[in-house]
Amino acid sequence: MLGAIFGLLNLALFKDFSGVLEQIPLVPTGDLGYATYQGNQRYPNAVNSGTTVDLGYVTYQGKLDEAYPNTVVYFGIPYAEPPVGDLRFRPTVPLNTTRVTEEANGEVVNATDHPNFCIQGSLPGKEGGAGSEDCLNVNIYTPFGATEGDNLPVMFFIHGGAFVFGNPPTWPFDHWIEQSPNVIIVSVYYRLASFGFLPPPPEFADQFGYNAGLKDQRQALRWVQSYISKFGGNPNEVTIAGHSAGAISSVVRSPLPTPEQQQPLFDFYAREAGCDLPDALMKMSCIRMANVSMLAAAQDAAFQELSLEYRSFGPVVDDVLITGHPTSKFQCGDFAHVPLLVGATSDESLIPEMFPNISVALKVYFPLLTDTDIQQFLWLYPLDDFDSPSQQYQVITGELSARCNPQAMGVPSSRYSDDLTWTYRYNTPKPRIESNIIPVEHADEIWMMFNGTKTGPNGTFTFQPQTLAERAFASEIIAYWLSFVRSSKPNTYKLDKSPVWGAYNESKPVRVVLMQDPQNSTNVTGSYMEEQPVPETVRCAFAISKAEVCQN
Template sequence: MRNVLVFAFFALFNGMFAQNSIRPTVDLGYVTYLGNRTYPNTVAYLGIPYAEPPVGHLRFRATVPLNTTRVGEEANLNGEGVVNATYYPDFCIQGTTGAGDAGGAGSEDCLTVNVYSPYGAQEGDNLPVLFYIHGGGYIYGNPRSWPFDSWINQSPNVVIVAVYYRLGSFGFLATPEFADTTHGDFNAGFKDQIQALKWVKSYIRKFGGDPTKVTINGQSAGGNSVELHMIANEDEQLFSAAIAQSVFRTPLPTPEQQQPLFQFYASYAGCRTGSVAEQMTCLRGASVSALARAQDAAAQKFCLPYPRQPFPQLTGGSSGSYNLFRPVMDGMLITGHPTSKFQRNEFAHVPLIIGATSNETLSSGTNISLTLQEFFPSLTNTDIREFLLLYPVDEFDSSSQQFQVATGEPEVICSCQAMGGPSSRHSNTWTYRYNTPNPTSGTDAVSHSADNWMMFDGTDTGFNGSMTFTSQTPAELAFASELIAYWLSFVRTGNPNTYKLEKSPVWEQYTELNPVRMVLMQDPQNLTTVSGSYMERQPVAEAARCAFVISKAQACEN
């Protein structure tokens, strides 16, 4: 009898081991990928190409759809059969943050996605999809800094896709001559995002996803990307809902305004002379290191260092942020400033969550006038004086708080009203104020990207695609779970309340007549069973200031 029991135990053990050691794969029809089972219920397929490598003659050009025949043939020629997708891919070439670091790390061959899915998910499951666009000012950022394994582990009923897209000069070089696409293409990095969404539409079913139920989500420059997707002339419907976190309200320049940056960049890279066609031939033949040094030199020439988060600012009011590589108003894909298009009802009517942190600002310093002029170069002296009248120092606790609010509202915070108000007339809309500091920041201020630390395993981005992760306390983990539950409930149903945690308060909808928002906050007593979040009404003074900011959309060019 004892031998029978021993045999039964080992048979059960071996069966469990075999089941747990099954290697998850996904067959896309043209190639099969091997994923990494990061939790018992979670698989990460990392570095899956969605487009042709933008190298050689494809450098500075619009995204080219993936040649699936080539991918399949290469897998067979290599004798792999199944392509390993269990490790993070090369990230896109980074620019300098302006904090004394050099950019240049990464690879041009970076147009890939990371796909996180429940273990065992298969075609026909029709799980809703979250498509995440990282921030970093369109200059830097590595999706490895924002992993989603724990999100799937918490809620194994969604599929999540994180996109790598071209950054800096590689993604956003612009000069008026690009109107002739034989020279180059405007907004290549943004077009990468569009092509990745098209790849999702074609293949996410294989991972168990539903291509008709895709929520786009991004923070900072990723939030600005969400805003641009909502107003861009995309040739097909690629998403059904949106989450915009801390939208980076950067000016959207014309190609003509970017021409001085193009000429400086080309000259520094050794491509000073000749026609634009000759300069582009030279730039396509230049080494990555030469181009990386050129884009860093542009930042050093035009930008001031900033301490930690997250964007360099520019000196010289006449130069301003036209000397940063950003999306441009190309007249074809992007035909107007986002804020103005929202006010004119020229945007995608989809359910929306939008919010910002309590103490947002993308600037440092003390001079409000100079900072606004640097961030929004087309503001006139009259515009600046009108801005200053809105922020008298006696209405704030300190001059530093005055500076933070006077710069943070037009740079980030007022996106909640600029986008949320028009959205609420057509679709269910929710807004929030994130109110828990990043504990590694050394300050009580709830600064830009504090929500990223909480939602992504204690992450802080570093230089050149690097990052650090800090372990989280039980109270922090509980708060992170609350945030993830709201987000993924919205992804699943278009409503953050349907699958919220039981302890979490009901998140009331935002309307222009009832401008309420959720204050997302860790429990002050660090209890894990109690929510610290609560509803509040947008302050009347903030609403009035943001109404003025919105009225200046043409001058601010955002």
């Protein structure tokens, strides 16, 4: 249930997380008898047991919104030490529980306000920099009155944003719980851009390591293992879910460079931050003390620097947390054999049509592709097979960057069970006014499932009003998703109007087409089952065979 850089997997879910994120230990580390939530105010008069949770060391006051009377949200629950000061760029550190216990001072803690979000990178044309380094929290959505012993299944959601931006309230879950008040949903904040994915020089690997943002997610999962039962959740029934970068956080089907390949990015970043010093030690010391604004500007400048082959801060193959390219690992069975739900949108591509031609676009996105590799792809996607050069561009870049992910993961996953793997093609565009031709693009299903959400720069977000038909369709998708969380199958608790979602396997690669009723009915579904077209299967098989050169 984790996705891809800026959307490799549009949305994916892994049932249970034991082994998904490189065998996350189920036993928490460190002294977790802590007591307070950094950044929240104390709330001494909370008495409503339906909106509070006693973790044994402190009681937290959650928020009950009048619009969702069956849902309680606990905002800003820390799961790790703030990565500030000497902890900047370092691997995630479990909470100092003695410190936070003393800060609580025996009082109820208010967890009713959105916490600080993590420092943001830029969006196209809009600079980043807003946010805080002190941001390692989770938001927890629970049914009203849920208590320890209810053993409700848990969904752990990792937001998208290319590992560069994202603020969890952009993707609220109040209405999910209101629709199905028999699950717990945890939404995680993790370090982004250079703050979460700085590639330090190799001589500092032992001290700082790599992939700090992914390590944040792992620490949050450890916290969930220790404490989600207090909220009514079952730590033995955790489903990891994610969108885009959140979906790839455990499978990372996007180009994964090595730390050495990221060193030009580190040097450029240090120079832009005012740390162009004679050796690596001096550069590292300088950026660890640099002003946040300087670092935010430096990471934005790097993304615009076309001379860098790898100019985005994201996961790397560090041979510790990530030991190889996930596509290759899937093909040889080296992955956690757990139920999987994964899909993409009909017209999805992560490579915008802004380059002079397909060859340039592929080379920019996949720097190791040779001219021979590119010519092979062009031969496999001849212009005569498409209505226009634009459609050819969209399909070849879309399949290589996103649409082949269900096959790359689904075929190997299905070999371990006849009823393990579920894939989809999302085929309903979100409302757009800029074109009469409306493609179904990256994250359109996220718009549908999250109240018409739209990400803005620097942690901002808005919600576009939805029609009754759109909300009814959203309920249909949410029912499938939460059925998977509750039973490992999307059909168990689906809506009656929805089609039976057939399992995916190598001999019969079927998928559900998620589609709003064309007549905008609230009582009729437009969704249906289809078999993956043979030409697409053949093309994706070739793309999968290029996993090593594509570094995914």
